[in-house]
Amino acid sequence: VSIIEGVVTTLGPGGRVNVAPMGPLLLDDDFGVFLLRPYTSSRTYANLKEHPEGVFHVTDDVELIARAVAGDVEPPMRPAERVRGWVLTGACRYFEFRIEDFDDREPRTRLRARTVHSGRLRDFIGFHRARHAVIEAAILASRVGILPLEEILGELRRLEAPIEKTGGASERRAFELLRRHVLDAAGGVSLDRVEVRTGSRLHFGLLAPWPGLEREHGGAGLMVESPGIELVASRAEGLEISGPHAERVRESAAPLLDDARRRGAPLAGARIEVRRAAPLHAGLGTGTQLALAAAAAIDRLSLQAGAPPADAVELARRAARVPRSGIGIHGFARGGLLVDGGHAGRDGGATATPFEPAPLVSRLELPAHWRALVILPPASKGLSGDAERDAFHRLGGLPAAERAERAGGICRAALLGLLPALAEGDFPAFSRALWDFSRRAGEAFRAIQGGSFASGAIQAAVELLRAEGIEGVGQSSWGPAVFAIVDDAEKAAAIAARARARFSLADEAVLVTAARNRGADVHAVPKARP
């Protein structure tokens, strides 16, 4: 069974002809019997319900198809011979049909058509890439309001290449008409309001915290769904921010807005409402996710119609988050359990600012039933900003041979432990490797933290989790967030309840969450659904 895209004419109220592109299913070798599948919302369906006759046309006139999708058309036609209807005289072949069976129980109906007369008007010219591209574009354009606008615009961009390379004037006109139709129709689904949702980042530790090795830093981490970040942005005159961390969002959003204006974006201002946000400086990478979320929202609001949205690296650059947020940037883009390879060694740690985020060298997904248990003990805030930079400078004292050996141990825990165990879904091996990794990575900071953990409260949380029989435990970044990976949601919830009781923590300070195996969601919110 195959589908042939063509054009159907039907008769409407008052004998008015309706011309609609449609792709019937062939039920035999030619068009003896075929299945039309108009949606119940279409005029074609309404017409056939009243008067079950029409004419199906095979054509290579894609401009006609584009015009029929974009609006009403009145191509040259003559009356049909055996049915009450009209034949498009510009088509290649036509099939006058009668509907012999109506199945309209579903919105996408199945109307069995039998050809009662057919004719040949001219030859089909042959395969043509640009014409096929116009057909694809026409189908996309007929789905405005059904498919997300970004998806349609993205697909249209991909179809430009064959139009450019192989199209003539007619295909170009057709394509342009469809593009304009999509953008006009987008008036109802405009980019005036954007929702961004991203997860939180657990950082398991650095591969090479010391200067002077082949690469600097590098690390492993995991994106999780909660606590995460959710914000909604819309066009406004100035910059209005509300919700948690409003000041912090303003710090990132103000330069982003200036930058958008400098690039000529027609955006006066933005209203950003933070609906949900993880705590800052807790080891959850909130600063980066918040800045990237604001950057993504402002990028979408400032996008010229049809232009591609910026990717996560570009957003990070605009938000000035590039140098130290490898896992956070790749996590915003793709989610998952990630390893970044740090930056190329810069003799003794000279502080040139890198312009690319550390490259992603591995990305795996956690099995869907595994959970991350996150405990946020009170008090100590994690290091960040200047304090974090100073701390790194204090690590330089270790002899070179020992740095190499220790980094070797951490890398081995990642490459021969964590990653293969996860790839095989071997939970016990993964847990052992995660503990090994996080202990070695934590030891690197003993001089700064005074131990492998940043505080007594963190140590206590780690000990409780280990005593519960969970091996894969660690401190995320500088803490205070403590994580454990558990292979069962109920078990994780039970342990979380005991941890809350034991440390007198609020509900939101101990959470059980799934890994986030996808990047941030950035959606235009329809103003009014069509």
Ligand SMILES: Cc1cc2nc3c(=O)[nH]c(=O)nc-3n(C[C@H](O)[C@H](O)[C@H](O)COP(=O)(O)O)c2cc1C
């Ligand atoms: C090549 C092509 C094939 C299409 N096939 C169908 C189809 O099988 N069923 C349908 O309901 N719409 C189909 N559409 C979309 C309709 O043409 C479109 O929704 C149109 O607005 C319906 O027109 P009408 O309301 O005048 O009947 C197709 C569009 C194109 C460009």
